[in-house]
Amino acid sequence: MTTFIPAQKVLRKLPRENAFYFFTSIGNYTGVSAASLEEFVKKILEVNVKSLEFHLYRGDFQKWVEEVLEDKNLANEIKKLQQTKLIGNDLRDNLYLIVSKRYDRLKGAS
Amino acid sequence: MKVKRQTITLDDLDWSILRLLQSDAKKTYSEIGRKLKVAHSTVYERIRRMEKYGIIKKYTVIVDLEKMGKKPVTAFMTVFTDPKESETVAKKLAEMKEVVEVATSLSEELLIIAKVVAETQENLHAFIAQKVVPLPGVLRIRTSIATRKFKESEVTAEI
Numbered sequence: 001m002t003t004f005i006p007a008q009k010v011l012r013k014l015p016r017e018n019a020f021y022f023f024t025s026i027g028n029y030t031g032v033s034a035a036s037l038e039e040f041v042k043k044i045l046e047v048n049v050k051s052l053e054f055h056l057y058r059g060d061f062q063k064w065v066e067e068v069l070e071d072k073n074l075a076n077e078i079k080k081l082q083q084t085k086l087i088g089n090d091l092r093d094n095l096y097l098i099v100s101k102r103y104d105r106l107k108g109a110s
Numbered sequence: 111m112k113v114k115r116q117t118i119t120l121d122d123l124d125w126s127i128l129r130l131l132q133s134d135a136k137k138t139y140s141e142i143g144r145k146l147k148v149a150h151s152t153v154y155e156r157i158r159r160m161e162k163y164g165i166i167k168k169y170t171v172i173v174d175l176e177k178m179g180k181k182p183v184t185a186f187m188t189v190f191t192d193p194k195e196s197e198t199v200a201k202k203l204a205e206m207k208e209v210v211e212v213a214t215s216l217s218e219e220l221l222i223i224a225k226v227v228a229e230t231q232e233n234l235h236a237f238i239a240q241k242v243v244p245l246p247g248v249l250r251i252r253t254s255i256a257t258r259k260f261k262e263s264e265v266t267a268e269i
Contacts, residue, residue: 021243026235027185027253029243 007110010071011037011103020064022051037069041103044096052095053087061095074102111159118163120268123148127156128166129266135169182227183234184256187242189222195247196220202245208237231255 019035022043032047034040044052055061062082066075077098086094112119120128123146130142139157143150160166175182191199196214200222203212211225228234238251 016246017240017244019244021239023235023239026231026255027187027238027251029238029248029251031190031250033243 007106010069010074010106011110014068018068020061020068022047022055024048024050024054037071037099037103037106041096041100044092044099049088049092052091056082056091056095071102071106074099077102111156111163111165113163118165120160120165123152124156124160124165125266125268127153128160131157131166131169132264132266180229182229183231184259185226185228185234186254186256187224187226187238188252189224189242190219190249190251191222192247192249193220195245196222199245199247203242206237206241208234208241226253 014035016035019033020040020043022030022032022034024030030048030051032043032051034043056078059079059082062075062078065071065078078095081091081094081098084094111121111124126146127142130137130145139150139153142153146153157166189199189203200212200214203209203222203224208226208228209224210227213223215221215223226234226237228237234253234255238253242248242251
């Protein structure tokens with residue numbers, strides 16, 4: 001089931017404290033952050049792939065997308081990706097595909 | 111103890127008194143005097159002067175969290191910062207209860223080194239992600255979690 005949410009809301013620029021901060025492991029911050037869905041799409045391609053693995057399998061991406069961006073549909077898509085157990089660049093490519101597709105759709109609707 | 115032009119020098123007796131107090135700050139003047147074979151009035155006078163000149167900063171309590179069933183995580187965090195913001199970041203860290211020590215260091219870049227204690231690894235991560243990383247001027251962070259402690263003490267002899 002899909003949930004209706006205003007595209008503008010999901011695409012909004014977030015304050016610093018609500019940005020997504022990319023870590024490679026507990027306490028190790030990469031210096032890369034995303035303060036909007038648009039930035040998040042870009043950073044998926046730039047950040048160390050270890051960071052993507054770290055956050056995906058802890059459920060951090062899903063949580064941030066659902067609780068901060070408030071996009072339940074995208075959160076569900078990310079949750080499904082979590083179940084594939086992908087790693088490395090396969091994970092990066094698939095995550096990018098899911099998130100960029102959602103971004104393009106919301107951008108078109110806004 | 112000698113005071114000359116704002117510089118304070120401790121003698122062997124002062125250091126011996128400090129060592130005994132650091133092992134147990136509740137020791138009485140008489141107990142210290144007996145151990146060091148000096149009068150308790152001498153011990154009293156030495157301690158009073160070291161307090162007066164700020165050599166002895168305070169008497170405190172070390173709490174053993176493990177006795178309360180807690181196994182806290184201790185980590186050493188290196189925070190790379192924008193040099194213009196370093197002092198502000200260090201001061202902000204110093205105000206946080208999870209941070210037990212914080213200092214700046216000038217190596218190749220200006221860094222902040224902080225000792226952090228949290229209840230679990232997950233709490234440590236949440237603290238760094240939610241309270242430290244969003245501080246303006248924080249560029250990146252490296253954290254090492256301590257697995258075994260071999261020594262923890264204050265300076266107990268002249269260095």
